[in-house]
Structure formats: structure tokens, C-alpha cells
Amino acid sequence: MKNIVLIGFMGTGKTSTGRLLASRLGRPFIDTDKRIETDNGISIPDMFTLYGEAYFRKKEKDTIAKVARYTNVVIATGGGAVLAEENVNCLKINGLVITLTASVEVILERTGRRSNRPLLNCDRREQQVIQLLAARDALYKNAADFIIDTTVRSPQQVTEEIIVYLRRGGHLRGRS
Template sequence: MSKANNIFLVGPMGAGKTSVGRQLAKTLAREFLDSDKEIESRTGVDIPTIFDIEGEAGFRKREQQMLDELTQREDIVLATGGGAILSKENREWLQQRGTVIYLGASVDQLYKRTRRDRNRPLLQTENPRQRIADLLAMRDPLYRETADITLDTDGHNVRWVVEQILAHLPG
């Protein structure tokens, strides 16, 4: 399997992985997949329900199985969940099986993009902005360690981000 054939988008919730991934896949004429949507499709329930029933640990186990399967496909653009990089195995599969692009954004931007979204169980807290800041502080080093390319999406539209990715892709 050629690493260059797959593009994996990592980053925090609200960074634009799904929106950018869809447009990037269309531009490159590749299949677009979203690991969270694949999990929902196969289980028949949404992510918050999985969190309610199985907890975060149960969800992460499902996520790991899904990432192992999806990253073995070819010619795909894959948007991963924000916590996908927490698992060492996930990080290794992403690095070995494709080009990893970290879409970053500021805490303010992430909060603005996610504040009304009830489909994000980790943000159903008293202070979702602080939760985003805490998650980003913990995960940012893992995103950076895993990524081949890092882009800041703050203040940029999907088209600009896609153009930047295309300009940075190898070969």
C-alpha cells in the first residue's frame, strides 16, 4: 500500500476535518470517509448514545477497530475523530498508511464552531470552552507528532484549506 494514496485528517473537534475532507476528496476524485459517521452507521446509534452506554473507553475501542479497518483502504480521504490520536496504535497506523494532515484552530475558533452542537459528548459540561482548551493542551503534541503537514484553519474557508493541502502534498 502506498502511503501517498491516503490522506488522513486529524485535529480537534470543530477544526473542519469533515468539511475540508469532503471537498478535498471531491477535488482529488477519492472516496471520503468520516470515522465517526462510519461508527454511527455500523452501530445504528449516534456517538452520544455510545458514550452513554459504553462510556468513552467503549467508544475508543470501537474507534480503534474502525481506524484499523479504514486506514487499510486505498485512495481515500479520512476525517478522524478528535480523540483518534490518543491511541499509540492509531497514531502508528495513520503514519504508516497515509499522509497525515493536522488541521488546527484556536480555542476561541473551536468553541465558536462547536458551541451549539449537542452531538459532542465531551463538550456537554458546565464550561465547554475550558474543556476545549484542556483537550487541546493535552492532544496538540500528539497531533503534531503524528502529522506530516500542519495547517491552521483559523479565519480560513474550506477552499483555502484545501488549496493549502494540495500545495503541500508530496509528489
């Protein structure tokens, strides 16, 4: 079975939805950001501070290359995974890519709950979100097999919508 890959900007619900979806489908769940932290023994914010974004992106690329080879898993990527075409290509070989989106206001509210987002640790968070979204929007859309706006949907509702999509496309059989 193909992997189900969730991509999208920070705060769109990739991790929450991914956990629920994996549970519903009886599949393992992999959060690439958590895997990077575990494999490297350092948090992503600390990695950014000590070594910079380029170092993190290299670790992200290595991790995505590994997990993309798995089968029958649910993968949630970091928001910037689409910045490297190589990441998207790896994930699409053995996976269905689902892009989660949300409004700027909702992203700001969701990402404001924790301070573990290195790219948003700045005074002008709203401007930063708008700028990053503008730079990444086409990448998210071009990579997607399916797009879901999570602005007014709970992770449970998003999970249901993904399951409906998977059934309609013949990617799921039986109960889930």
C-alpha cells in the first residue's frame, strides 16, 4: 500500500491529523520533524540556532529519503519540506501527497501556542507567515494529489475527508 503523506505550512494540522489518520487506518505514523530530532539528539529550534537552516534542511532531506522508502505508513512532513524538489519527488514515488492549508489568521493562532517554530520567532510573525506562504503556496499545490483547507475543520473532520478521498480513489478497502 502507498504511504499517505501530509504536507503544508506550519499550523495546518499535519501532525494532529496524521496521528488520527494513522490510528484509524492501523498504520504507523512518522512525523519527520520528530524523527530528525530523535535521530540527531537535538531539537529543531536548537539545530537552527547552533547550525543554521541549511544544516537542518540537509538533515530533513536525509530523513525524508529514508522514510519515503517505507510502505503503508502515514507521514507528516515539516512545513518547508517542499522547498527541495528532491523531497517531493521521493515522497511521491511511493505515496499519495495531501496538502493541508489554512488561513493566515488560523495559522497565527495555532502556531502561537508554542515557541518551537524557528522561522516564526520574530517580532513580525504575521508578515513572516504571509511571506513564507507566498513563497511556498505553488510548491504545496503542485506537489498535491489532494488539497484540504483545515481553517474551519477539526483534525477529526480532516481525517474523515482524507478517508473519503482514499476510498473514492480505490486506495482503501474494507472498513476504516
